[in-house]
Amino acid sequence: MTAPVLLFFVLAALSVVFSLAVVFQRNPVHSAMALVVTLFLVAILFLTLDAPMVGILQILVYAGAIMVLFLFVIMLLNPEALERRRALWWGLGSIAGLLLVFEFADFLSDIPRQAAQGAAVGEGFGGPEQLAQSLFHDFVLPFEVASVLLLVAIVGAVVLAKREG
Amino acid sequence: MVPLDYYLFLSGVLFAIGVVGVVIRRNLIVILMSIELMLNAVNLTFIAFARSLGSMEGQVIVFFVMTVAAAEAVIGLAIIISIFRHRQTLDPQEMQLLRW
Numbered sequence: 001m002t003a004p005v006l007l008f009f010v011l012a013a014l015s016v017v018f019s020l021a022v023v024f025q026r027n028p029v030h031s032a033m034a035l036v037v038t039l040f041l042v043a044i045l046f047l048t049l050d051a052p053m054v055g056i057l058q059i060l061v062y063a064g065a066i067m068v069l070f071l072f073v074i075m076l077l078n079p080e081a082l083e084r085r086r087a088l089w090w091g092l093g094s095i096a097g098l099l100l101v102f103e104f105a106d107f108l109s110d111i112p113r114q115a116a117q118g119a120a121v122g123e124g125f126g127g128p129e130q131l132a133q134s135l136f137h138d139f140v141l142p143f144e145v146a147s148v149l150l151l152v153a154i155v156g157a158v159v160l161a162k163r164e165g
Numbered sequence: 166m167v168p169l170d171y172y173l174f175l176s177g178v179l180f181a182i183g184v185v186g187v188v189i190r191r192n193l194i195v196i197l198m199s200i201e202l203m204l205n206a207v208n209l210t211f212i213a214f215a216r217s218l219g220s221m222e223g224q225v226i227v228f229f230v231m232t233v234a235a236a237e238a239v240i241g242l243a244i245i246i247s248i249f250r251h252r253q254t255l256d257p258q259e260m261q262l263l264r265w
Contacts, residue, residue: 049215077249
């Protein structure tokens, strides 16, 4: 087993463990912390896939900004400490998850092997320059739409969270 | 190099864990976190395919997915705050005013 494959398996195992912790921790703060770790691990996986810019954005935006927002809301609301476990929903959820995994496994076994090898990529693939080239040439309109979306989200959040009266 | 289907299987597993979280958790904030987990699994698929095909488009799409995820988290948390103000609970089972 070569070093990249070994690294992948370590990262994959850790990210599965921590995402299970997100779901099965009963305290929302612990869930949030496990989610931060999962996002970091996925960012490292992005780095192994020659996507350094997206990996860094993942850490800045997800693990930084969004998770701080989550923690702030948990702190602000301070919900009653632990939720009860309900056997029916646990059963249904576990069955749904297992079915999905088997579905994906079945689907993935059809992928031809030569598609799995990966194309040769040039110098600077996934760096800021190439990302910006693609973003501002082929995706200018979606980029502008995304900025409008963010503006709408800001206005909406302020209106929704504003105290009435 | 790590084969593409390893990454695809990992993101499938992460997505399934997110689905399980949405189904079994009874806390709106954790449900929103599970949705973030699912979005992240999809991002991993995009990045893996971008590397496999040697094209930047997948990475640009991930950039947009992150934008949408940020907007979704902000709006979702604002809705959660205003629901909590009215009902003093985060349990979606308690919010059944329109239930048949």
